[in-house]
Amino acid sequence: MFAAENGLRGDPRLQGISKAIRVVPDFPIPGIMFQDITTLLLDHKAFKDTVDIFVDRYRDMGISVVAGIEARGFVFGPSIALAIGAKFVPLRKPNKLPGEVISEAYVLEYGTDRLEMHVGAIEPGERALVIDDLVATGGTLSAAVRLLERMGAEVVECACVVGLPEVRVRLVVASSLLHLCKMALGLKQLLLLLDKSSQFHITGTTQT
Amino acid sequence: MFAAENGLRGDPRLQGISKAIRVVPDFPIPGIMFQDITTLLLDHKAFKDTVDIFVDRYRDMGISVVAGIEARGFVFGPSIALAIGAKFVPLRKPNKLPGEVISEAYVLEYGTDRLEMHVGAIEPGERALVIDDLVATGGTLSAAVRLLERMGAEVVECACVVGLPEGQRRLDGKPLYILVEPRLSVNY
Numbered sequence: 001m002f003a004a005e006n007g008l009r010g011d012p013r014l015q016g017i018s019k020a021i022r023v024v025p026d027f028p029i030p031g032i033m034f035q036d037i038t039t040l041l042l043d044h045k046a047f048k049d050t051v052d053i054f055v056d057r058y059r060d061m062g063i064s065v066v067a068g069i070e071a072r073g074f075v076f077g078p079s080i081a082l083a084i085g086a087k088f089v090p091l092r093k094p095n096k097l098p099g100e101v102i103s104e105a106y107v108l109e110y111g112t113d114r115l116e117m118h119v120g121a122i123e124p125g126e127r128a129l130v131i132d133d134l135v136a137t138g139g140t141l142s143a144a145v146r147l148l149e150r151m152g153a154e155v156v157e158c159a160c161v162v163g164l165p166e167v168r169v170r171l172v173v174a175s176s177l178l179h180l181c182k183m184a185l186g187l188k189q190l191l192l193l194l195d196k197s198s199q200f201h202i203t204g205t206t207q208t
Numbered sequence: 209m210f211a212a213e214n215g216l217r218g219d220p221r222l223q224g225i226s227k228a229i230r231v232v233p234d235f236p237i238p239g240i241m242f243q244d245i246t247t248l249l250l251d252h253k254a255f256k257d258t259v260d261i262f263v264d265r266y267r268d269m270g271i272s273v274v275a276g277i278e279a280r281g282f283v284f285g286p287s288i289a290l291a292i293g294a295k296f297v298p299l300r301k302p303n304k305l306p307g308e309v310i311s312e313a314y315v316l317e318y319g320t321d322r323l324e325m326h327v328g329a330i331e332p333g334e335r336a337l338v339i340d341d342l343v344a345t346g347g348t349l350s351a352a353v354r355l356l357e358r359m360g361a362e363v364v365e366c367a368c369v370v371g372l373p374e375g376q377r378r379l380d381g382k383p384l385y386i387l388v389e390p391r392l393s394v395n396y
Binding site: 024027028034038042043044047048071072074076078079082085087089090092095097098099121 | 235280287289290295298
């Protein structure tokens with residue numbers, strides 16, 4: 001769900017957050033309108049609002065683990081973890097974490113990649129939040145959820161600052177994605193600004 | 209300088225922070241005792257203490273920019289930036305940042321790598337802090353300092369959770385602030 005549909009409709013903070021995100025056309029490849037959150041991080045108030053909205057939502061949900069996806073999930077996750085009394089667990093590209101890890105593959109437009117988590121970082125039964133800056137197909141978030149569930153955690157929710165338009169369609173169409181991944185925060189205004197000609201490139205994948 | 213030499217001698221928080229860091233031998237290559245801060249992030253109190261010590265130090269220094277080095281600098285930097293009212297600027301590996309960037313090379317044991325920063329992220333005259341989890345040779349931190357200075361910032365200090373005891377008190381003339389020394393034996 002988008003935050004505006006879940007009690008934050010008209011919240012002026014969402015406008016400020018949306019405006020602070022820069023769109024960079026044709027990055028990393030032609031046809032992609034890249035949602036650049038680095039400009040959000042330069043706007044102290046908007047950045048703080050972003051974290052505050054997530055903290056207010058999650059502080060009383062008994063969440064003991066915030067798992068952030070490398071690298072932009074590392075920018076938002078630790079602040080949330082610290083504020084709600086949870087541990088922070090980084091989910092990383094292969095061969096970055098030392099020691100024993102488990103790994104999950106996920107599909108890219110061309111080929112696959114893997115996400116890794118430390119064995120022993122979490123205990124069975126812990127309630128977890130997954131965080132990343134943006135969700136497109138949901139492939140990376142789904143891999144993150146699988147990692148946490150393999151270690152026995154209960155994933156309470158997946159949270160992202162930005163959600164791309166086709167995620168809405170996927171939430172309706174793909175039941176597996178629907179029960180695994182609910183967005184906590186999205187930018188309705190940002191989505192409405194986009195016309196069909198600037199639809200995101202990844203809609204061409206078979207990912208559902 | 210080490211935190212213990214700068215007013216925090218005997219601070220029990222430093223002990224807790226040090227103990228929470230795991231040593232992993234022979235990673236990424238044989239002979240290296242890797243200082244793994246991920247276990248620190250699992251210890252809420254020790255992680256919070258880490259951020260609090262940095263925030264207490266930097267909150268009244270007029271710092272408007274916290275620059276964090278990818279990726280483990282991203283874990284500590286934003287919380288500090290938010291607490292002291294500064295912006296957070298990610299310094300990244302090549303081709304990750306969209307739009308116009310400047311880049312600096314730095315030396316690795318074998319070969320070189322580059323660090324990039326967005327053009328326009330900071331303005332001339334801003335006072336900046338650089339943060340990373342660990343300093344070894346200081347090569348990456350030096351590249352970070354050069355990027356910020358090329359954009360006209362004044363780098364007030366470089367801060368790391370873990371740092372090698374010998375040598376580094378200053379980094380190319382910039383003060384270096386380190387919380388704890390590396391652990392040399394396996395503790396987990």
